[in-house]
Amino acid sequence: MNHPKQHSSRLIDLTGKRFGRLVVIKKAPSSAKNGNARWLCRCDCGNQIIVDSQSLRRKSTRSCGCLRREINHQRMLNNKVFDKYQGNASSLKDGHGVFYSSIRKTKRNHTGVIGVSYDSHYHRYVARLRFHGKYVLNKTSNNLEEAIQMRLAAEQKYFKRQVQQVHFN
Template sequence: MPKALDLTGLKIGCLKVVKRLPKRTDSMGHEWLCYCECGNQYITTTSHLNRKCGVKSCGCYVKELARKQSKKNIENATEETYLIASKKIKETMKKNNELVENTRLSSISSKKLRSDNKSGHRGVAFKDGKWVARISISGKEHYLGSFDQKEEAIVAREKGEELYFKPLIDKYKNKQN
């Protein structure tokens, strides 16, 4: 049986291989304790270290690349490039019958809540001691009222959806099929 390759002391990317760890029953190969240039300890396998496109750091290298790319993108972004990208997105949505009358059909059809929603219902928020109901369509926001009870604001929002969203959805639903 061939002797296992000893990687101790090798530097692979940002990782310095310190020692081979005892083989676990659930592991697919030998595991190695490594230290990254950033100071983190990292455990990986022989196969990951040996591959050309394998592990090169504890993850800090990829994060740094992403940060640099993001910074570069922000520096290169101009209002003009933003407007061009925005125009292309709108054209694609219009071509796919997704954007009609300046409204995204999937947004008004969806019941999904935004991650920052605290009321548990779209278009309902607690502001200045009252529950406020609003709805936006065709680039315009409509105030539906403010209420003492959240349930009242939810009912107002649901009536607003029936009044504003339903006609638009019904009008364009047939054109999509």
């Protein structure tokens, strides 16, 4: 005798439970793409959001986003460099309005070229450039030199200035 397969979908009622700053109000009408139940939650700040049950139980979602904003705000306040230049946004940009953070080589940079990194997962070089808060360049190449040339071309196009020779370590 064949019995149809039964799914053991046991819905755990999270109504009224607290997860960080979120309190579950009720089950949302639709499920997440992964099949998990979604819940309407009210954040301590007053916002309402819909959250996947797995995100709630694993504590990967603890607020509507207000917690992250508060943490970032505190980091800025405790950052001595930011404190030095607070209220003077022009000092955080070069003469062309480009933020210094986008044209400085970081400690994590292993290629020696600003805006060019190596993606070890895909085994390719990635050339990136953000301009006015948007990626205007986000391309990959098998070749480091080609990735460098893509970055330099984007700098010339968007920074509207003479790009200096790339300096290696």
